Amino acid sequence: MNIVQELLFVIALGAGIYLFTGKARQIWRNISLGRDVALNDEPGKRFRNLLLLAFGQKKMFRNPLVAVLHFFVYAGFLIINIEILEIVLDGIFGKHRLFAPVIGSLYGVLIGCFELLAVTVILGCAVFLIRRNILKLKRFVSKDLEGWPRSDANYILITEIVLMLLFLTMNTADQVLQSRGVEHYTVTGSFWVTGQFTFLLSGLSDGTLIAIERACWWLHILGILAFLNYLPYSKHLHIVLAFPNAYFSDLRPKGKMENMPAVQHEVAMMLQPELAANAPADAAMPKFGAKDITDLTWKNLLDAYSCTECGRCTAACPANITGKLLSPRKIMMDTRDRAEEVGLNIKKNGSFQDDGKALLRDYISEEELRACTSCNACVEECPVSINPLHIILQLRRHLVMEESSAPQEWNMMFSNIENNMAPWKFSPDDRDRWATES
Amino acid sequence: MHIRTMADYAASGESPEILFWVGCAGSFDQRAQKITKAFATILDAAGIQFAILGKEESCTGDPARRAGNEFIFQMMAQNNIQLLNAYGIKKIVTACPHCFNTIKNEYPELGGHYEVIHHATYLQQLIDEGKVRMKEGGSFKGKKITYHDSCYLGRANNIYEAPRKVLEALDSELVEMKRCRSKGLCCGAGGAQMFKEEEKGTTRVNFDRGAEAVATGASVIASNCPFCMTMLTDGVKEQGKEDSVQVLDIAEMIARDLAQGN
Numbered sequence: 001m002n003i004v005q006e007l008l009f010v011i012a013l014g015a016g017i018y019l020f021t022g023k024a025r026q027i028w029r030n031i032s033l034g035r036d037v038a039l040n041d042e043p044g045k046r047f048r049n050l051l052l053l054a055f056g057q058k059k060m061f062r063n064p065l066v067a068v069l070h071f072f073v074y075a076g077f078l079i080i081n082i083e084i085l086e087i088v089l090d091g092i093f094g095k096h097r098l099f100a101p102v103i104g105s106l107y108g109v110l111i112g113c114f115e116l117l118a119v120t121v122i123l124g125c126a127v128f129l130i131r132r133n134i135l136k137l138k139r140f141v142s143k144d145l146e147g148w149p150r151s152d153a154n155y156i157l158i159t160e161i162v163l164m165l166l167f168l169t170m171n172t173a174d175q176v177l178q179s180r181g182v183e184h185y186t187v188t189g190s191f192w193v194t195g196q197f198t199f200l201l202s203g204l205s206d207g208t209l210i211a212i213e214r215a216c217w218w219l220h221i222l223g224i225l226a227f228l229n230y231l232p233y234s235k236h237l238h239i240v241l242a243f244p245n246a247y248f249s250d251l252r253p254k255g256k257m258e259n260m261p262a263v264q265h266e267v268a269m270m271l272q273p274e275l276a277a278n279a280p281a282d283a284a285m286p287k288f289g290a291k292d293i294t295d296l297t298w299k300n301l302l303d304a305y306s307c308t309e310c311g312r313c314t315a316a317c318p319a320n321i322t323g324k325l326l327s328p329r330k331i332m333m334d335t336r337d338r339a340e341e342v343g344l345n346i347k348k349n350g351s352f353q354d355d356g357k358a359l360l361r362d363y364i365s366e367e368e369l370r371a372c373t374s375c376n377a378c379v380e381e382c383p384v385s386i387n388p389l390h391i392i393l394q395l396r397r398h399l400v401m402e403e404s405s406a407p408q409e410w411n412m413m414f415s416n417i418e419n420n421m422a423p424w425k426f427s428p429d430d431r432d433r434w435a436t437e438s
Numbered sequence: 439m440h441i442r443t444m445a446d447y448a449a450s451g452e453s454p455e456i457l458f459w460v461g462c463a464g465s466f467d468q469r470a471q472k473i474t475k476a477f478a479t480i481l482d483a484a485g486i487q488f489a490i491l492g493k494e495e496s497c498t499g500d501p502a503r504r505a506g507n508e509f510i511f512q513m514m515a516q517n518n519i520q521l522l523n524a525y526g527i528k529k530i531v532t533a534c535p536h537c538f539n540t541i542k543n544e545y546p547e548l549g550g551h552y553e554v555i556h557h558a559t560y561l562q563q564l565i566d567e568g569k570v571r572m573k574e575g576g577s578f579k580g581k582k583i584t585y586h587d588s589c590y591l592g593r594a595n596n597i598y599e600a601p602r603k604v605l606e607a608l609d610s611e612l613v614e615m616k617r618c619r620s621k622g623l624c625c626g627a628g629g630a631q632m633f634k635e636e637e638k639g640t641t642r643v644n645f646d647r648g649a650e651a652v653a654t655g656a657s658v659i660a661s662n663c664p665f666c667m668t669m670l671t672d673g674v675k676e677q678g679k680e681d682s683v684q685v686l687d688i689a690e691m692i693a694r695d696l697a698q699g700n
């Protein structure tokens with residue numbers, strides 16, 4: 001019997017990991033579709049960002065109450081992994097509570113801590129469900145989230161609650177079985193939380209209790225494996241990608257826009273023709289700005305996959321606050337959706353076959369892009385270092401430089417700068433007139 | 439006050455302590471010209487040897503770049519850098535956060551390396567060094583003032599305290615808006631929005647910000663950016679408060695209350 005269980009367990013574990021790696025490789029491939037940028041400089045600062053933003057949740061604490069609840073769920077997730085390690089080893093070797101004899105009396109303390117974490121996870125998730133579905137906070141009822149994204153969020157929260165309840169029920173049944181000296185159930189003593197609830201199950205027979213304990217054990221670990229495979233299809237992927245994304249976050253001042261060396265070079269030749277004589281012949285005409293996800297950087301795409309659709313960016317966006325179409329969260333969701341679409345296209349056809357679509361217009365409209373004030377509020381707010389502004393500005397470059405598509409007023413501004421050296425139509429000779437007036 | 443240009447200094451073989459980068463708004467916009475004059479007055483009173491570029495100055499290229507026109511940005515930037523380098527300029531002060539951001543953060547990659555200071559930081563330094571002193575019982579003493587963080591000074595470059603320190607020197611009462619510092623709300627003009635109509639929405643960004651600023655009960659809204667100045671002034675008008683609430687640049691406020699013998 002045990003051998004069968006062990007075998008089934010190994011098969012389930014193997015299948016879970018195999019499927020997850022397959023999907024993870026697709027995501028890795030999709031992110032690699034972006035253009036290359038070097039983000040490996042200053043590792044010291046990058047590790048600092050990783051520690052502060054991802055491990056330390058620094059940005060979350062801009063809203064302390066929610067941050068504490070999120071921290072519960074986050075810490076619960078990270079630390080309960082030790083418990084999962086024991087479960088996995090138990091499953092493979094057909095043992096029960098493998099770590100108990102090794103750790104000794106500390107084992108009860110450890111499990112007690114896990115149980116407290118499980119309770120705080122349940123508490124956090126319940127409050128989050130209430131905020132989303134009953135209090136209907138503005139950023140959670142926004143139309144950005146219509147359909148799948150809204151259900152996705154609820155599925156995750158409910159699954160986490162169920163997984164924690166299974167863990168707690170399993171421990172409760174286990175303790176009753178221990179107290180009866182049932183074979184195989186290692187005696188560990190009472191656990192902090194579930195130890196208080198053994199009376200609920202004490203009337204049941206050994207057989208029923210074993211059935212409950214085993215069912216919870218299996219559902220818990222199968223649930224975790226299922227959840228692992230749900231992650232890559234879900235906004236919840238941030239629990240993995242927040243870490244690399246924080247490491248690779250932009251270290252430059254937020255006001256600095258990415259330079260375009262091709263244009264810089266072109267203009268330098270124009271201004272100093274004497275340089276052009278010695279310059280090597282130019283390669284193919286470069287692309288200006290971004291029209292589709294392959295024109296964006298891999299960091300932009302990593303950003304898109306790291307986004308958990310919390311909407312703090314959109315809630316702080318001045319354009320969105322004043323009713324414009326622009327929503328930085330939607331920019332990130334669109335980028336991810338388009339990356340997934342391109343990925344599927346590649347999977348189906350072996351290489352990308354033109355589908356007549358692009359990120360620009362099929363996903364993100366000109367009107368959205370035009371509304372951005374480049375104020376960096378979205379960048380400032382993002383807890384996992386996503387930069388929607390960088391994508392917006394690259395798409396704007398495509399509109400203006402590849403399509404000459406700009407509002408008439410901007411075209412006037414451009415020609416004023418070109419002809420009068422100022423965005424307004426004033427004579428350059430009047431530039432210092434203020435100095436002579438009293 | 440006689441304002442000298444870099445060309446004047448070069449002709450006499452001297453070099454000024456700082457270059458005052460006036461910027462397009464500060465040069466041409468009638469309201470912003472007052473900020474320019476106020477700042478020049480302060481520099482003069484503090485005995486700072488400064489120059490402007492005068493007719494030689496051009497737009498930094500900021501609005502063109504943010505609208506997506508990298509060509510025009512590069513033309514402006516490379517021309518400006520050539521000029522600044524030709525004059526051997528080391529230190530630049532400007533009253534415009536957009537010029538400040540572009541010259542400080544974007545010109546180095548194109549070969550323009552200068553110490554760039556926004557006037558909020560520079561004013562704070564002058565006050566700290568005692569070069570600028572305020573008269574006793576100035577016109578802002580005890581008055582309620584609220585300060586609007588410009589995005590390009592605040593979030594873009596993490597300068598939040600210097601302008602507030604400058605306001606402290608006025609002995610006024612600073613009341614913060616709920617959205618301040620890194621949570622500050624944009625005035626609506628950045629990213630080249632200054633030069634076009636807003637997209638369709640339920641309201642304008644500057645109306646929202648104007649209402650928030652007026653709601654603090656402050657009689658003065660302090661700003662540090664000529665674009666914010668325009669937008670906030672409109673926002674205050676929209677609230678019908680233009681008679682009771684003034685929008686002033688921190689340089690104008692300091693210039694108004696300079697002590698004699700500065």
